Amino acid sequence: MAIPSGSARRSNGGVTLFDVARLAGVHPSTVSRALDPLQRKRVKEPTRRLIMDAAARLGYRPDLIARGLRNGRTATVGVIAADLGNNFVTPIIHGLTGSIETTGMLPLIAETQDDHDRFAIILDHMLSRRVDAIVVIAARTGDQAILESAGKLVPIVIAARPMNRTVLPQVIHDDRRGGQLVAEHFHELGHKLVAQLHGPVDVGNFPRRAEGFSEVCRAAGLNEVVLPGRAEFPKIYDGERLMQELLERSGPFPTAVFAQNDNIAIGALSQLRSAGRKVPGDVSLAGYNDLPMVDQLCPPLTTVLYPSLEVGKAAGNMVRQLLDGETPTDLTLEPRLIVRESTAAV
Amino acid sequence: MAIPSGSARRSNGGVTLFDVARLAGVHPSTVSRALDPLQRKRVKEPTRRLIMDAAARLGYRPDLIARGLRNGRTATVGVIAADLGNNFVTPIIHGLTGSIETTGMLPLIAETQDDHDRFAIILDHMLSRRVDAIVVIAARTGDQAILESAGKLVPIVIAARPMNRTVLPQVIHDDRRGGQLVAEHFHELGHKLVAQLHGPVDVGNFPRRAEGFSEVCRAAGLNEVVLPGRAEFPKIYDGERLMQELLERSGPFPTAVFAQNDNIAIGALSQLRSAGRKVPGDVSLAGYNDLPMVDQLCPPLTTVLYPSLEVGKAAGNMVRQLLDGETPTDLTLEPRLIVRESTAAV
DNA sequence: CTGTTAGCGCTTTCAA
């Protein structure tokens, strides 16, 4: 009860359209029209000036909540991310913000922590808030059903984490091709025995990367050490753990390792260093995403560029298209192999 | 006009409190009470069950916009950041999100790009959206006036970038002490000639860091090379440029350099490498913030830990206190010097 | 070109 419920709580200082109308000596609806960029022509110029003056004098500020209730749009895009602590999602949100805010929309952000129940709660909450659209950066395969059902109520765009056979529009990236690029690179360098450090299978990117990589290995006659270990959620620590498993394994050690994202690669690199293995002297190592600063690692990391910023921008454009009633086509952005110094010929 | 204006556009599928009331055979206000956790006791148990059943059957979802209009609270915290592409702000938002969302609040985020006009527009926009509070991570000294005036309308918390003599509550960090820590470290290592690579003076952190550093230098008898160049906005590129200036300068070259943030340090490091200077062999280098992965640089960067996550959490708590009518006390978190391998004895 | 009217979905007095 700390917040007073009277007019004192109103953050515009209590100045409403009616106050402006009274001061200008016109009807509220005229004020509404004068202030609406699409309708201002319907108000005679002198009247409009009168209104603008009154509004300025009173310090009038439209109430976007009331407007939202009235016309059903909130100028808000819900963004569901897994973890804002992850360097990978920030550029996506950055791109998205830039691309939607030209229309006056703002992102409303929540984090699932990659938990399905939290995902469901957040989705529900966003629907309650009547966001105009939702961009999902946090989709796991188990979320597909509720996502598609929510998609009947509000436009939803799937970004970054691909889903199989969904009706929802997607802005993704060719993860399979990315995996292929790494395997081809290893092959060209003459590696014969390679390994993958896997991310979780229910995040669509990882199985695709795995598939692309293995495909090329088979075709090119590379032997792939199969590791059971998968990261629950690929942070640096998981990279250390996965590399530890690989090191403890008996049999010949691979000469090249594909970490399915940069965090895994960073952890793996540090673990290799502790074990006294040289990169790329003893082992070549490649990551995925091209996070900021992996070019400054020791050695600079060979990785696949994931165009996060572009994914965010494109998702924003897709939102705009959907709100304009257009039917956007799925977008798949291309990966690009960035060869640095962590990979070398055998 | 793509969005139909009839009931079809309503994202809850058009199910309102009234629909639930009709199905349950009670008055809407009873439904409202039954659904409000604070009032549910005022509804007889069987009635409540009836209502809950009806709500569940219809898939009722409360309209938070309507509720917001009615009771003046939107359960939204505006967050004004300078640039989401900056690795430094993300943990703050992460901490903030975690700390407010237990109360059902969500952050609404906008970026100023460090532009004063954009700042003003965004602030205005947030007030129009009737956010319950605003957390400002993007304050520059020139923004103080409009911030304080907005502070009369809605609770505002200043985070990360300190302001001088403001009435607004702040969650900051002892930047001056941080600067001192670096200078003391250089002094202990026996350096006699040092330099600073400055960030912009109208972002409160930088002059404080500069002051703390220079203070200790004077007291300890270190000579400080004074550089006129200041980064407009400290990104990696600016670090390169500033180091370039330093390298081109005539006279003896400092044996230790304090980059006022990690981005500057990273750029400086790369520039030093290009110039064939060894770090820390020829020059010791320290940064500020302890961004993720600067421990993986070559050499791992000595820097000052900036507790971004804690700043975000604390800002969230402060928002809660303000909304509960409490008067929070300013919080100043302590810096900690993280000594790694980029600094060494002369 | 401007005024009138109605109502978005909800909560909260006030009565009964």
Place this chain on the structure above:
DNA sequence: TTGAAAGCGCTAACAG
């Protein structure tokens, strides 16, 4: 314990 009524601030028909 429940119902009735009013209204948060705005906009979009519909008249005039």
